[in-house]
Amino acid sequence: MTVFASDAFTDSNGTLLQNHTPTVGGLWTKLVGGTGADIEIHNNQATPSGDGVVYYNGGTPSGAEYDVLLTQKIAGSSNYALGQYGRLSTSAETGYLAWSNAGAYFLYKAVSGSFTELGSWTTAPAANDVVKLEIRNATKKVFVNGTQRISSTNNDVTAAGKAGLRCYGTSTTFYVDDFSADDLSSGVTYVRPTILVSRAAVTRASRW
Amino acid sequence: MKRYYISPVVGTGTIGDAYRAAISDTVRAQNGAGLSTVILSNSDGTPALPWALCIAAAPNHVSIGNVSGVEAMPDITLDSTLAVLPSNLRNRALNFLTGKGVDLSGITTSSTFGELIDRVGKHLDVNFDRRNFDALGNLI
Numbered sequence: 001m002t003v004f005a006s007d008a009f010t011d012s013n014g015t016l017l018q019n020h021t022p023t024v025g026g027l028w029t030k031l032v033g034g035t036g037a038d039i040e041i042h043n044n045q046a047t048p049s050g051d052g053v054v055y056y057n058g059g060t061p062s063g064a065e066y067d068v069l070l071t072q073k074i075a076g077s078s079n080y081a082l083g084q085y086g087r088l089s090t091s092a093e094t095g096y097l098a099w100s101n102a103g104a105y106f107l108y109k110a111v112s113g114s115f116t117e118l119g120s121w122t123t124a125p126a127a128n129d130v131v132k133l134e135i136r137n138a139t140k141k142v143f144v145n146g147t148q149r150i151s152s153t154n155n156d157v158t159a160a161g162k163a164g165l166r167c168y169g170t171s172t173t174f175y176v177d178d179f180s181a182d183d184l185s186s187g188v189t190y191v192r193p194t195i196l197v198s199r200a201a202v203t204r205a206s207r208w
Numbered sequence: 209m210k211r212y213y214i215s216p217v218v219g220t221g222t223i224g225d226a227y228r229a230a231i232s233d234t235v236r237a238q239n240g241a242g243l244s245t246v247i248l249s250n251s252d253g254t255p256a257l258p259w260a261l262c263i264a265a266a267p268n269h270v271s272i273g274n275v276s277g278v279e280a281m282p283d284i285t286l287d288s289t290l291a292v293l294p295s296n297l298r299n300r301a302l303n304f305l306t307g308k309g310v311d312l313s314g315i316t317t318s319s320t321f322g323e324l325i326d327r328v329g330k331h332l333d334v335n336f337d338r339r340n341f342d343a344l345g346n347l348i
Contacts, residue, residue, distance in 0.1 A: 052223075081223075099223075104236050106226075111253025114221035117228035119244040121344065122236045139340045151342055152244055155335045168223075 001067070001182040005059030005163050009177055011041040017055055017165075025181070026058015031164070032093050032113075039167060045073055045175035048082075048167035056088050056164035057181065064160040065184040068133045072100070072125055073175035080169035082176055085110075086135040087161035095161050098133035098142045098150075100125045107133075107142050107150045109157060118152035136184070210343060211269050212281035212325060213262045214304065217247055217255045227253075229260045231275045241266035242344035248332040259308060261328050265343040279304050286322035286338065290315070 005025030017028040017039040030038065030053065037050025070084045081101040088095035097108040097115075107119040118140065125144075132143040137158075142150040163181035215229035227247060235243045242265040248256040264272055273280045282293050282301055290298050298317070301324075306312055310331045315324055322338055329336030 108223070108226060109249070109253070111249070111251075114253030115223045115226035116221075116247055116249060116253060116255075117219075117226040117232060117245060118247075119242070119343065120232060120236055121242045122239055138335070138337065149242065149344060150244065151340065153246070153329075153333060153336050153340045156249060 001184060002062070003180060003182050004061050004066070005057040005179070005181040007046075007057070007179045008044065009041055009046045009179070010044045013040075013042050015041040017041070017046060022057060022059075022179075024059065026060070028055045028057055029090070030055050031088070031090065032166075039165065042175065045177045046165070046167075046179075047175045048169055051168050052166075053168075054085070054088075054093055054164060054166045056085070056090055056162040057179075059163065059181060061160050061163070061181065062183045064158060065136050066160075066163070067135065067180075067182045067184070068098070068163045069178070069180040069182070070098075070131050070165070070176055071178040072127065072129045072131065073177050074125060074127045080167075080174040082167045082169070082174065083165075084131065084133050084179070085162075085164035085166060086133050086140075086181075087157050087159060088164040089159065089161050095157055095164070096133065096135060096140050097166060098131055099166070100129075100131070105131070105142055105144060105149060107140060107152055109152075109154055111157070118154050119150035121149040130178075209267070209269065210263055210265045211272075211283055213264060213272065214279040214281065214308065214328070215245075215260050215262050215275065216277040217258050217260050221253065227255050229262045231262060231264065231272050231278055234272050234275050235264050235266055237271075238266045238268060244341060244343045246329055246332045246336060246341070257308075257332065261325070261332055263341060263343045281325070282321065284321050286320065286325065288321050289317060290319055290321065290324065291317040 007022040033053035068084045083099035093113045099106040105121045109116045134141040215231045219227040229245045246261040
């Protein structure tokens with residue numbers, strides 16, 4: 001797969017995301033968020049300095065099918081929510097969002113700022129969880145540490161759009177790192193390192 | 209264990225109160241549970257119908273089935289024919305779906321449960337494919 005946007009968020013503390021040069025791809029643009037509501041660099045990671053901010057990366061995918069990956073760096077806070085966008089419009093908050101808060105992961109469809117929950121998985125996200133939003137025409141999936149957790153057949157938002165970030169919370173309570181958006185151009189499955197996370201045992205059974 | 213449900217749609221569309229199946233909060237109260245939902249939307253993102261098709265993977269389905277207005281679909285495999293169902297359960301499901309406006313023409317006792325779910329899904333989303341409609345994979 002070809003990376004069309006990536007960012008390790010390496011920069012001076014306090015640098016606003018819109019003033020920071022990503023590792024790969026175009027500059028970050030703030031789509032949603034008023035004055036003082038930004039994402040900024042802190043300890044070479046990204047953290048919000050205001051609530052409900054949305055950014056898109058200027059990198060352009062070659063088509064509408066791609067993956068968006070993000071690593072969560074949660075500092076023991078329950079007052080946060082964060083995630084990554086695919087097919088994000090540059091003129092309105094429209095796209096597919098992999099979202100998490102202290103108790104669950106979600107897959108949302110956003111249309112001009114109206115959100116529809118397409119799926120969820122109940123678990124407490126852990127620090128260093130690697131979340132992948134897989135955007136295909138037939139399915140939208142959320143993988144956590146390499147395992148599929150949420151899937152949807154929704155394809156209401158068809159434009160390729162951009163890859164982006166959404167954060168809610170207060171500064172220094174959580175961070176995100178290692179943003180990457182990868183084209184599905186070669187047909188080769190891109191495998192990220194899997195981080196095993198301890199979870200409550202679940203009963204395994206066949207589907208029916 | 210996984211089951212299919214028809215659930216009312218709730219929410220105001222904000223990210224903290226997204227449009228969602230009414231069973232969503234009950235499913236999410238169970239650690240490790242998963243949910244996938246098909247909601248028909250208008251072009252502005254608002255729900256076009258007040259109900260949704262859901263598949264829930266959860267340890268306990270009793271509380272999910274008790275959510276107001278929710279109809280649990282029969283607990284049979286997707287490749288089972290509707291003939292395996294007692295007639296009262298089969299008629300209840302078919303009558304419920306007909307009442308929701310789902311076109312069940314051609315659905316007979318020889319039809320599979322999967323064909324019925326496909327019919328419901330396509331009523332809500334032309335792209336619906338039951339093979340891609342799942343919650344949690346095979347974890348529960």
